[in-house]
Amino acid sequence: MFTGIVEETGVVEKIKPTAKAIELTVRATVCGRGLKLGDSVSVNGCCLTAVKISARGKFKLIQFDLLQESWQLTNLQFAKTGSLVNLERSLRANGSLGGHFVTGHVDGLGKIIRWEKSGTDHVLEIAAPKEILRYVIHKGSIALDGMSLTVADVGKTSFRIWIIPHTFEVTALRERKIGDAVNLEADMLGKYVEKFLSFHAKK
Numbered sequence: 001m002f003t004g005i006v007e008e009t010g011v012v013e014k015i016k017p018t019a020k021a022i023e024l025t026v027r028a029t030v031c032g033r034g035l036k037l038g039d040s041v042s043v044n045g046c047c048l049t050a051v052k053i054s055a056r057g058k059f060k061l062i063q064f065d066l067l068q069e070s071w072q073l074t075n076l077q078f079a080k081t082g083s084l085v086n087l088e089r090s091l092r093a094n095g096s097l098g099g100h101f102v103t104g105h106v107d108g109l110g111k112i113i114r115w116e117k118s119g120t121d122h123v124l125e126i127a128a129p130k131e132i133l134r135y136v137i138h139k140g141s142i143a144l145d146g147m148s149l150t151v152a153d154v155g156k157t158s159f160r161i162w163i164i165p166h167t168f169e170v171t172a173l174r175e176r177k178i179g180d181a182v183n184l185e186a187d188m189l190g191k192y193v194e195k196f197l198s199f200h201a202k203k
Contacts, residue, residue: 001091002042004099004141004148006171007031009084010043013061021065024048024076031087032060040104042088044172045146045183046074047104074106075145075181084172086146099148100141106183107132110144113158115178122163124173128184133159135186135194143185147171 010026017023024043031041032053039050043064052063071077079085110132114125126144128136136142136159140151147167153160168174176182 002047002088002102002104002146003091004045004102004143004146005088006086006147007088009170009172010062010087012079012081012083012085014081015079021067022071023063024066024079025061025063026085026087027056027059027061028087029059031089032062035060035062035089040090042086042090042102042104042146044074044076044085045102045104045143045185046070046076046106047090073108074183075109078181084175086172088146100143100187101189102143102146102148102185103188104146105185107185109181110184112176112178112180112182114160115176118162120165122168122173123160124163125158125160126182126184127158130157132184132186133157135190137190140190141187143183145172145182147173 008028008030010028013027014025035050035053037050037053040047041050048064050062051065054061108129110126110128113127114123116123136151136154138151138154141148142151149161151159152162163173
């Protein structure tokens with residue numbers, strides 16, 4: 001479980017396909033502190049398990065093994081050596097919930113169709129599949145590449161978000177451009193409500 005508050009942007013160090021998985025190695029500082037083998041880390045909103053940790057100066061190199069399904073269903077498939085990725089360690093029981101409950105289970109990919117500066121802020125518009133958009137509500141929460149963001153407006157095929165300067169500066173959004181794919185995870189509360197209502201409607 002995560003909160004959607006990005007702790008740092010890591011850098012993709014290496015991507016190596018193997019017979020069993022795809023090895024993704026990320027260089028980190030903050031998220032490497034106290035990290036142990038088997039711990040979960042949100043990488044662009046995708047919950048991954050640290051399978052190898054090594055030191056390189058002040059950095060930690062964290063290796064994750066991705067199954068083909070995880071690779072193909074997330075925007076990690078478009079990552080290259082040097083790409084920035086949003087990182088967050090899993091939520092501790094005594095931790096601060098600054099965003100919303102994020103599981104790290106990506107629902108699907110969205111596409112940036114508008115990305116421009118407006119005053120000191122940025123406007124971000126994402127085209128999303130209808131099976132995800134059904135859970136997106138005005139002023140509700142959504143996880144985008146692991147970031148807990150508030151929805152400013154919802155259209156028939158897309159939704160819009162305002163990005164403040166701090167979020168732009170400390171996340172991988174500063175690398176994004178129109179046409180890029182982003183990982184989306186809808187607020188799980190909406191999914192539970194839908195399931196509950198559907199169950200009782202059949203009775």
